[in-house]
Amino acid sequence: MNSPRIVPPGSAPGDAAPLRAGEFARLMAPAGPFEPAPHLAVAVSGGPDSLALSLLAASWARRRKGRVTALTVEHGLRAESAAEARQAGRWLKTHGISHRILPWRGEKPASGVQAAAREARLRHLADWCVRHRVLHLLTAHQMEDQAATVLLRLSAGSGGDGLAAMPLVQDLRAPDGAGIRLIRPLLAIPEARLKATLGNRGQAWIDDPSNRDRSYARTRLTVALDALGGEGMSVARLARAAHRAGSDRAALDSACGELLSRAAAPHPAGFVTLDWACWRAAPEAVSLRALIRLLTAVGGRPFGPRLERVERLSESLRAAYPARAVTLGGCRIIPRRGALLICREPGAAEAALTLKPGERRLWDNRYRVHVPRRAEFRGACMLGRLGSDGIAALRRTMADGGRALETIPAPARPALPAFRDLDGLLAVPHLRYARSPGGDGCEAQYIGAGNRTGGVFGPVA
Template structure:
């Protein structure tokens, strides 16, 4: 059993390809108290401590079961005895009426991501293992998924605050339990993991039969890994295409260069368009495949007027390229702001309002008739006419108070009383790339970074994403 348990050296080998990390790495670990996440927490704590860093364990209490709060407290006691910091994140709101597991997963990831962002932690570790990967592949095969779905879970996934890491995807569940047994660490068994009402549990119960037919978890996970390599290769091609062909503006629109499709494969074109639409339109999921294909044919053919898809307008640019901007009718309604607040608006921007900001401000789109002759503002020339009505602005009872991306403030101050950062659900280029503006400061589109509203247009460039 001891030989089957994961050692510190084993875990270091699993973490190595997911780097580089800080000299003194800080990581967060999602821990439910089950054997998989608890083993990952102990291993991550030992790995960070050996490098002068630390691990923080995060437990999400969904309040879906009567014992959940007590279980979260028990996890805290276990970890405190080992000197591991632990925080409980409580999900507020009503219990989901349907699709409970999917909604709980989305809420869990949201709470975990927010906690990491607030703490400045760039790496969140999740304990998905070999059997999880195999079950995911089978479930997605049953749904008719394409390459992205069948590649199942990725060891690394960029987010707007950092990255999600899954170092255990090739490790069988039994090794994680053996790791806890060797350390004398008990765990909690969640009864929902044996409830056949859930599709994943039913798939798990079929594992012995599938293994007898050659569909073992090891073989299925290996298949997902091979498909994952193919997906990663395509994503690298999409990132290279974005570097060469796309310009992003922090005000929320993009330019696609003329003749962009001449040298790209059909698959890369479709993926690039899907990412562009997601970043500009703020949607978490791409349009259906046939709609992307229709858009690609229209753009490649040229001579087409304005198009709309996924909350975006796609308008011909004077240089022969295309401007992707937010569809005015789909922009979120104005929202009232309280000094010191932080919120996401239009699913694309993170706003932090200064504590000394005037009361009574709200955030919304500038609109087609902002009530002032903005043509006098030199920076307006950087904003295509089709995008001007959709850029974020602050309003008060007198009208437009400030437009951060135009460096306009009615009071005459150079800076608006807020920070506006691009924060769409998906990144354009994924990990390993950042956006460098034509101005002075870096813009990390879709990641958690400083966004200088005066910096103008940015183009994707190779480089490590800076948080």
């Protein structure tokens, strides 16, 4: 087992000012309000950024009679990762900070390692927070991280949203559908000041060699920041550009929410009816944003479709009322009685999952589903899309001959969540169908999709 590469506190840059408690409190204020005696979770790797955040957050929480739990996801991707997690825990213990190690078990990907590790890390962190009823998760993304994100988004051809990079506050969804708040209070702070904070407290940190691995695009761009700084594109300027883009995004979000409150009618079953004329009359930037938000919410994806594809669809819809349906981002956009019906594309819905009695899960990234603890069913209980076979079965078995189906537009019916066992349909909550015994109490609550604040009508942070 390899030992961690420990950097002594004397290595901190001498020309950088430590981050003090008062300044950190001002950084946290826009993420509030916080409950009395807040319990914060802090993602910590043992590197300088996350260690400094842990110490600052612990002091902040104690002043408010709260506490911090530091969380390390032990990914097992490097030989020294387990030793690094334990070392971080020993350091944190000397500061009176509780620490938990969350192992990432199972097979690791052969490619796309950074993206897969990032996704697994957030999944483990969010799951721990939900299980322990912790609402706030802090991560130590700082100014250089923000600047590199701006460059990554530029290289991908992102629009204004992408250039706003990482927001201060972002909603995360746990596997069971419950939400927590991801907070990044250090986005305006350079790494040198965080190292100086540790140096001021006599705290060493761990050097992660993967941060210098140029096989990763983010690492190459971080290295390129030094060269770009000589041309006037400094880290601070890129971070300020992200902040300005974020302010523009907030203004557009407000206008978009106002438009959607007038033009869109979301249904608890997971589809939306959009007043085409009202939507079309809005400024182009606002109507485009509203369309992206609807496709994200209905399509079951963390983010919307690629911008250029939504732009083409928006241009077409603004030019004339559509003559036929189109698909995009896992959604069907269907002309219907002068409006637009936006519903889930059945073939794009998540595969069926198996549920145990009493279990709560997230299905299709849109529905929080639940099977009662005392549910009775034969064999396994499966949750998946209703499909045409399920629709036909309902017409045969429902007491009203399936007339309840008419409460849902025909194109939206096949993607409805349906519970099944070996005897067939068990429950279709949105059609108020439950086979007795067994199906009573089965729930499928539509909560939309996306990992950003506000759902369909609220602001996107």
